[in-house]
Amino acid sequence: MSALQLRRTLLYVPGNMPSMLQNIPIFQSDGVIIDLEDAVPLSEKDAGRILVRRFLDAYAQRNKEILIRINPLDSKWGIEDLRAVLPALPDGIRLPKADTPEIVERLDTLLTEFEEELGIEIGRFKILPSIESAAGVINSIKIARCSQRVFALAFGAEDYTASLEIERTKTGEELFHARTRVIWAARAAGIQAIDSIFADVGDMEGLRRETELIKRLGFTGKSLVNPRQIEVVHEVFAPKREEIDYALQVVEAIQKARAMGTGVISLGGKMVDAPVVKRALRVLKTARAHHLIDMDIDDEVIYGQE
Ligand SMILES: CC(C)(COP(=O)(O)OP(=O)(O)OC[C@H]1O[C@@H](n2cnc3c(N)ncnc32)[C@H](O)[C@@H]1OP(=O)(O)O)[C@@H](O)C(=O)NCCC(=O)NCCSC(=O)C[C@@](O)(CC(=O)O)C(=O)O
Numbered sequence: 001m002s003a004l005q006l007r008r009t010l011l012y013v014p015g016n017m018p019s020m021l022q023n024i025p026i027f028q029s030d031g032v033i034i035d036l037e038d039a040v041p042l043s044e045k046d047a048g049r050i051l052v053r054r055f056l057d058a059y060a061q062r063n064k065e066i067l068i069r070i071n072p073l074d075s076k077w078g079i080e081d082l083r084a085v086l087p088a089l090p091d092g093i094r095l096p097k098a099d100t101p102e103i104v105e106r107l108d109t110l111l112t113e114f115e116e117e118l119g120i121e122i123g124r125f126k127i128l129p130s131i132e133s134a135a136g137v138i139n140s141i142k143i144a145r146c147s148q149r150v151f152a153l154a155f156g157a158e159d160y161t162a163s164l165e166i167e168r169t170k171t172g173e174e175l176f177h178a179r180t181r182v183i184w185a186a187r188a189a190g191i192q193a194i195d196s197i198f199a200d201v202g203d204m205e206g207l208r209r210e211t212e213l214i215k216r217l218g219f220t221g222k223s224l225v226n227p228r229q230i231e232v233v234h235e236v237f238a239p240k241r242e243e244i245d246y247a248l249q250v251v252e253a254i255q256k257a258r259a260m261g262t263g264v265i266s267l268g269g270k271m272v273d274a275p276v277v278k279r280a281l282r283v284l285k286t287a288r289a290h291h292l293i294d295m296d297i298d299d300e301v302i303y304g305q306e
């Protein structure tokens, strides 16, 4: 069984704020994105990257995935950001404004050069491209496939709406097509899809509604700006007891069907066949990753034994 790495919550932490950085070890998010880009004012770009390097050097017992959002590669800070932070071995780089596959390939090449210089395994540093413009959305399938390092696509709704010169609303109609294309691109490439931030940190019900929506669309996680948002998003992504119970019934039903020599069976009046079983196994793998069940989930249930 392939284990599922949960990335439900990636919390942004501004790289120029020592008081916020120091709490990273205690946050319950699946990962953090230490930001050197938009959260850090121009006057603090240099101080910010030095602070982040010091913080990472001291954070020996890493207990969550650490990504660094560098400044765009074509800005005057991007390469300096990489030079400063990579020796402290973050897990990967979140690349903002990833509008083309070429810019991601350029980062891939730079990461290889740094890995050679540092004498570490080639491919160690991962890439999370941020799709945050119309060009990025259109190119998202090429971006998802252009490097082995790309483990997910992230959507950035704030810059996306700014680039389209439109307002971002809480109902999100204006984001629907872009979100869907980012999800299609990521899923077609077999990688995860991470939704944008929800900026109103006081509106927990709004956050819950948006998270329920983006989960239904197919995102596997969400970027966050405030630690108080973590719990709500984890609650939404956790499979519900009824879903787990139904998934267990589906698996039992299909095993019975197979024993009878058929690939389809009725459960509570509804047809159960391979796609239903596939979804059930997904629920069970997610439940296992949430420690809600401890059984082994066997992909052979879908495909049968040879
Ligand atoms: C939003 C707000 C100002 C609210 O402040 P408030 O003061 O009202 O928050 P409170 O809840 O009162 O804070 C209670 C306690 O938690 C501490 N605390 C709060 N937030 C913390 C945190 N993030 N990390 C650690 N600690 C934290 C705080 O220091 C305090 O600690 P203490 O004083 O000790 O009690 C604050 O959260 C914040 O700055 N967030 C990060 C903002 C940021 O990184 N933006 C850039 C990334 S997005 C982007 O670029 C969009 C995107 O590019 C990409 C995309 O979408 O993916 C696109 O284009 O879309």
Ligand SMILES: [Mg+2]
Pocket (backbone or CB within 6 Å): 038, 096, 132, 156, 158, 159
């Ligand atoms: Mg942005």
